[in-house]
Amino acid sequence: MLQICKMKVGLFIPCYVDQFYPKAAIATLELLEKLGVEVDYPAQQTCCGQPMANSGYEHLTGGCNELFVDNFAGYDYVVSPSGSCALHIKEHLHSHDKEEAATGIRNKIYELTEFLTDVLKVEKLDARFPHRVGLHQSCHGQRGLKLAQMTELTAEPYSKPGSLLNMVDGVELVTLNRADECCGFGGTFCVAEEAVSAKMGKDRVADHEKNGAEYITAADLSCLMHMEGILKRQKSNVKVIHIAEILNGVKETVA
Amino acid sequence: MKNHAELSETFNKDEQRVNWHDETLWWVRQKRDKASHLIPDWELLRETASQIKHNVLSNLGNYLEQFEQNAIKNGITVHWAADAKEHNEIVHGLLKKHGITQMVKSKSMLTEECHLNHYLEEQGINVVDSDLGELIVQLAKEPPSHIVLPCIHKKKEEIGDIFHEHLGSAKGEANPQILTETARIHLRNTFLSRRAALTGVNFAVAETGEFVVCTNEGNADMGAHLSDIHIASMGIEKLIPQRKHLSVFLRLLTRSATGQPITTYSSHFKKPRPGQEMHIVLVDNGRSVQLGREDFRNSLKCIRCGACMNTCPVYRRSGGHSYHTAVAGPIGSILAPNLDMKQYSDLPFASTLCGSCSNVCPVKIDIHTQLYKWRQVIVKAGYSDKKKTLAMHGMAKTLASPTAYRLAGKAGRWVIKHTPFAVSNPLNPWYKQREMPEAPKESFGEWYKKNRG
Ligand code: SF4
Numbered sequence: 186m187l188q189i190c191k192m193k194v195g196l197f198i199p200c201y202v203d204q205f206y207p208k209a210a211i212a213t214l215e216l217l218e219k220l221g222v223e224v225d226y227p228a229q230q231t232c233c234g235q236p237m238a239n240s241g242y243e244h245l246t247g248g249c250n251e252l253f254v255d256n257f258a259g260y261d262y263v264v265s266p267s268g269s270c271a272l273h274i275k276e277h278l279h280s281h282d283k284e285e286a287a288t289g290i291r292n293k294i295y296e297l298t299e300f301l302t303d304v305l306k307v308e309k310l311d312a313r314f315p316h317r318v319g320l321h322q323s324c325h326g327q328r329g330l331k332l333a334q335m336t337e338l339t340a341e342p343y344s345k346p347g348s349l350l351n352m353v354d355g356v357e358l359v360t361l362n363r364a365d366e367c368c369g370f371g372g373t374f375c376v377a378e379e380a381v382s383a384k385m386g387k388d389r390v391a392d393h394e395k396n397g398a399e400y401i402t403a404a405d406l407s408c409l410m411h412m413e414g415i416l417k418r419q420k421s422n423v424k425v426i427h428i429a430e431i432l433n434g435v436k437e438t439v440a
Numbered sequence: 441m442k443n444h445a446e447l448s449e450t451f452n453k454d455e456q457r458v459n460w461h462d463e464t465l466w467w468v469r470q471k472r473d474k475a476s477h478l479i480p481d482w483e484l485l486r487e488t489a490s491q492i493k494h495n496v497l498s499n500l501g502n503y504l505e506q507f508e509q510n511a512i513k514n515g516i517t518v519h520w521a522a523d524a525k526e527h528n529e530i531v532h533g534l535l536k537k538h539g540i541t542q543m544v545k546s547k548s549m550l551t552e553e554c555h556l557n558h559y560l561e562e563q564g565i566n567v568v569d570s571d572l573g574e575l576i577v578q579l580a581k582e583p584p585s586h587i588v589l590p591c592i593h594k595k596k597e598e599i600g601d602i603f604h605e606h607l608g609s610a611k612g613e614a615n616p617q618i619l620t621e622t623a624r625i626h627l628r629n630t631f632l633s634r635r636a637a638l639t640g641v642n643f644a645v646a647e648t649g650e651f652v653v654c655t656n657e658g659n660a661d662m663g664a665h666l667s668d669i670h671i672a673s674m675g676i677e678k679l680i681p682q683r684k685h686l687s688v689f690l691r692l693l694t695r696s697a698t699g700q701p702i703t704t705y706s707s708h709f710k711k712p713r714p715g716q717e718m719h720i721v722l723v724d725n726g727r728s729v730q731l732g733r734e735d736f737r738n739s740l741k742c743i744r745c746g747a748c749m750n751t752c753p754v755y756r757r758s759g760g761h762s763y764h765t766a767v768a769g770p771i772g773s774i775l776a777p778n779l780d781m782k783q784y785s786d787l788p789f790a791s792t793l794c795g796s797c798s799n800v801c802p803v804k805i806d807i808h809t810q811l812y813k814w815r816q817v818i819v820k821a822g823y824s825d826k827k828k829t830l831a832m833h834g835m836a837k838t839l840a841s842p843t844a845y846r847l848a849g850k851a852g853r854w855v856i857k858h859t860p861f862a863v864s865n866p867l868n869p870w871y872k873q874r875e876m877p878e879a880p881k882e883s884f885g886e887w888y889k890k891n892r893g
Binding site: 198200201202203204205206207208210211214226228229230231232234236237238239240241242243244245246247248249251252324325328329335336337338339340363365366367369370371372374375376377378379380381382383384385386387388410411413414415417418 | 876
């Protein structure tokens with residue numbers, strides 16, 4: 186009986202996370218397992234198709250979409266540590282012959298922090314991270330998936346990633362001057378519009394630094410990768426870390 | 441012709457100036473936040489405005505005819521212009537008929553869109569812009585860089601220099617109060633001596649045939665009331681069904697624009713005073729084409745408040761002129777490709793699709809979604825770089841096949857080669873101001889196989 190009730194989650198790890206930030210993916214997996222979820226990582230997965238679609242080539246994402254449907258149709262939920270990729274699937278996944286399965290996935294894909302909040306209804310975490318942390322609200326997660334309230338709207342504030350971070354022992358969230366301004370990554374925008382993109386990244390990083398953050402965290406690695414590139418060039422002491430690593434409990438070997 | 445990326449690169453050469461531009465506009469955005477958050481029903485107000493405009497766009501033909509009939513009844517002469525050229529010729533024709541060679545104009549983005557000033561100058565007509573910001577850019581021989589704050593890209597010292605050269609203020613004078621006085625004296629003479637005045641239109645009421653012009657400086661009123669002939673240019677989308685609907689729009693407009701509760705002057709023009717002529721030019725100029733594009737129709741709801749520009753993190757750091765079109769910023773980037781897809785094919789890409797614009801828009805235009813959709817249209821129409829198209833085809837093929845992906849991706853080579861930000865090459869634009877991410881010993885896929893496989 187128990188076996189049947191138990192939910193099965195398909196883990197979707199975006200291509201660049203797979204290649205550059207395996208630690209974030211491992212933390213996501215471990216955290217979900219710790220919370221009693223059965224997690225599977227389909228080995229044949231590649232990408233959500235966003236790099237093509239956002240560049241104006243959505244019509245070329247058919248093959249990528251079909252593969253995604255084949256890989257993930259069988260799970261109760263699909264979870265990804267990337268708000269941007271999760272949003273792309275939610276808004277744009279379609280299939281030629283298996284539209285029903287595609288619709289199913291669009292409705293059951295979750296970004297990690299919204300899965301923890303809305304499905305698992307996590308209320309406490311066994312983790313410690315005694316640092317001053319700046320939370321970067323990635324636009325696609327925030328304005329697309331509504332992970333947190335947006336400063337433009339006249340509405341009650343909330344923050345799914347923020348509430349989870351507050352469950353971690355020792356985390357001190359810093360207040361930013363601009364709570365939800367874009368970091369300027371924007372996919373191919375980061376090279377096509379290099380000047381503005383880099384300036385946006387520099388300004389975002391400066392806000393965290395000015396307000397005393399030791400770490401910048403987010404539910405999206407593309408933004409973190411952008412800001413990390415800038416921090417490293419500036420030889421800053423501020424580090425980036427994916428939210429899954431903090432929530433999973435960082436082994437205190439971090440320098 | 442330089443594109444948005446090139447023009448922004450030039451703008452970014454002076455980082456201090458970019459900081460100043462960004463902070464000035466962010467301050468306006470914060471004022472907007474404060475004003476809107478004070479109204480508990482703000483989101484309902486936006487939704488209501490959006491619905492009213494939806495109704496207008498769905499029945500545009502009927503409302504236009506109703507408006508025309510009522511305006512004529514009121515004694516206004518109504519003209520129809522299919523495009524910019526016709527609009528300019530109608531205005532010139534009216535001036536010529538009366539033997540007028542000088543005209544005063546209050547702010548109208550439509551006349552910028554039609555390049556009216558330039559056209560009239562060529563016909564030997566002198567035009568003076570009476571909005572302070574517009575006057576400054578006119579003297580500097582530049583187009584406005586913002587639809588509400590036309591000279592927001594100029595510092596007060598630069599304005600001092602322009603006024604010194606053209607209006608005879610003291611050299612080095614940069615006190616805003618004194619500069620405003622200087623402009624005031626200059627404009628007062630203009631108002632008194634011009635027989636023709638042109639104004640824009642913020643809202644036209646179908647039910648009554650009247651139109652409403654919103655200004656903070658009262659310059660539209662000064663010009664119109666002192667003139668023998670008042671010409672009002674309006675885009676056909678400026679209609680609202682009834683006067684009562686103004687209560688929704690007037691509450692939204694200036695709170696969104698500058699954070700003020702309402703414009704200082706919201707002037708209703710309904711009929712000419714005895715002896716005066718009043719004309720309205722209804723301009724299409726691509727609007728009916730946009731109305732026919734289902735995905736982009738909503739862009740015609742725009743009330744030109746400028747909020748999407750003030751909030752746009754790209755606009756604040758690239759400046760209005762980088763959009764090389766009359767209406768800059770996010771809304772301009774979805775309006776301009778409708779007029780000329782090739783010339784403005786860069787604009788829908790001048791965005792990170794962060795979505796802040798859609799959230800501040802008082803009429804709830806889905807701006808960032810339309811930017812995404814324009815990208816698809818532009819690529820399909822063939823206005824994208826051929827090399828990029830080729831690369832995208834290669835990418836699509838690899839990502840559709842796990843075998844090809846794994847093969848190519850051995851030790852992450854494929855991702856490193858194809859993700860635009862990770863190309864390990866100092867010539868890559870990513871590298872100019874950013875370091876590359878470090879490739880770890882093993883990918884997650886490899887780790888998973890070892891530890892969970
Ligand atoms: S699109 Fe919306 S926010 Fe932008 S100028 Fe128009 S009404 Fe204002």
